[in-house]
Amino acid sequence: MASSPLIPKHNSGTTYKVVHVVQHLAPGGLETMVLELLKQAKDDERVFIISLEGELEQAIKHWPQLIKYRSHLFFLGKKPGSQVTLLRVMYRLLKVLKPQVVHTHHIGPLIYGGIAARLSRVPARIHTEHDMWHLTDAKRQKVENLALKLVNPILVADAQKVQQQLSQLFPYTTPTVIKNGVDCNRFVPANQAGARRILGLPAKVTLIGTAGRLEPVKAQATLIKAVARLSNDIHLTIAGIGSLEQELKDLATALKVGDRVHFLGLVNDMPSFYQSLDLFCLPSVCEGFPLSPLEAQACNIPVVVTDVGAAKETLCPLSGVTTKSNRVFSLVQALENALKTRHLFCPRDFVVENNDVRSMSEAYRSLVFKA
Known part of the structure; x- marks a missing residue:
């Protein structure tokens, strides 16, 4: 051509x-x-x-x-x-x-x-x-x-x-x-405690975050089920709106993690969202080349993604972790592994150099x- x-x-x-x-x-x-x-x-x-x-x-x-x-x-x-x-x-x-x-x-x-x-x-x-x-x-x-x-x-x-x-x-x-x-001058590392205060998130917990439309393709339900199997000091925060909001809240309540799952709705200050986290996770069943893992890593937050579409190509090869889609126990293991090693690498360097x-x-x- x-x-x-x-x-x-x-x-x-x-x-x-x-x-x-x-x-x-x-x-x-x-x-x-x-x-x-x-x-x-x-x-x-x-x-x-x-x-x-x-x-x-x-x-x-x-x-x-x-x-x-x-x-x-x-x-x-x-x-x-x-x-x-x-x-x-x-x-x-x-x-x-x-x-x-x-x-x-x-x-x-x-x-x-x-x-x-x-x-x-x-x-x-x-x-x-x-x-x-x-x-x-x-x-x-x-x-x-x-x-x-x-x-x-x-x-x-x-x-x-x-x-x-x-x-x-x-x-x-x-x-x-x-x-x-992504704009690496906008998505930058910052004080975690300050970011949590801005968003009204708990201070003394390990915080996993995800962002996206609250729709089946983004599979937040799988992530809530995985977090329910992690220790009680690990919380989840979800940025986004969509048709599944009430269903996801009901699921968190049914799994007895309603107090550990924080729904933020539509977040305009996404840098503060990523900066508040210990780990970002994108549990989708379908993706192209998503931006949210790049934004999170630009804020020096390690990332777990499901190995769908080209999501794997967004990951820092040292700190990034992949898992299978719609597999709760596989996701639990991936989250635990990523949390154990989150302080060892600098994923921001990867994004600044490549994205x-x-x-x-x-x-x-x-x-x-x-x-």
Whole structure:
């Protein structure tokens, strides 16, 4: 697959425009990464985000940090199912914005944003795959295959595992790996006691934390069951909201650990959340390349993840521990092992070296802009 041309950069006062296209701009790993790329824009760049679904005010209500970027955001209000008229809307919007780069994320944005970019003759097109679970469906494979051939983007995988799967499914492509990054100037080590005071968490306990939507895919129930089998001085704190909140609270009560499991709801101060912990755990049954383990490790907190998707690739090889998904006793053992060795390593060093958002931003920039 041919790559898009490199666009020369110079000092003539030209403003370069980059448009990211996502399915739905709501709190999540992919969306957080795209927002970070917006924040990292240089003085001669303007970055916009187009969300196929949703509308601006509702998005800001659910994700307040979007408000400062509202002039950079567009919402197209896509309904479920195919919507051919949306392609025309996207085409017209791109003709107005006149970007040098359109960067799509996942299959829906590739179809609508990528094809509209090709039709409107955007010079450079990038498509990033953030996980591969959606391509287990044969129909989706055929649709993505056709879209890749029509759009002819620079193809990026956010993990080695994703790159391998893309190469197997679409052997004519040569995907580049650019791993997701986090802001290592924001996620930093800090005083644990102070962080616990900020969040109202108990001071003199060993604290395991997890963060994510309270939905089945994140498997917080498995983690609660595991914590119930650990010693009484080990507590769990959960950041996030979702449909399972009451069910998870009822489970903690039924297992007689209601006083050891602390539900924080939606946490805006995530650095303080990680800084309050002794250990972070992501017990999901399905993941792409998650950001939360990187954020935790950037705060020098060791991490346990289930070995799903590319979660393992986020781990510091010295301090990180993997476990099987939906296996309570396997998770208990992983948590105990990680707690025993948590003071021996510095996982922040791994993230600073491999997953800082500034390095990620420069890697994407180098795909299409000459120095």
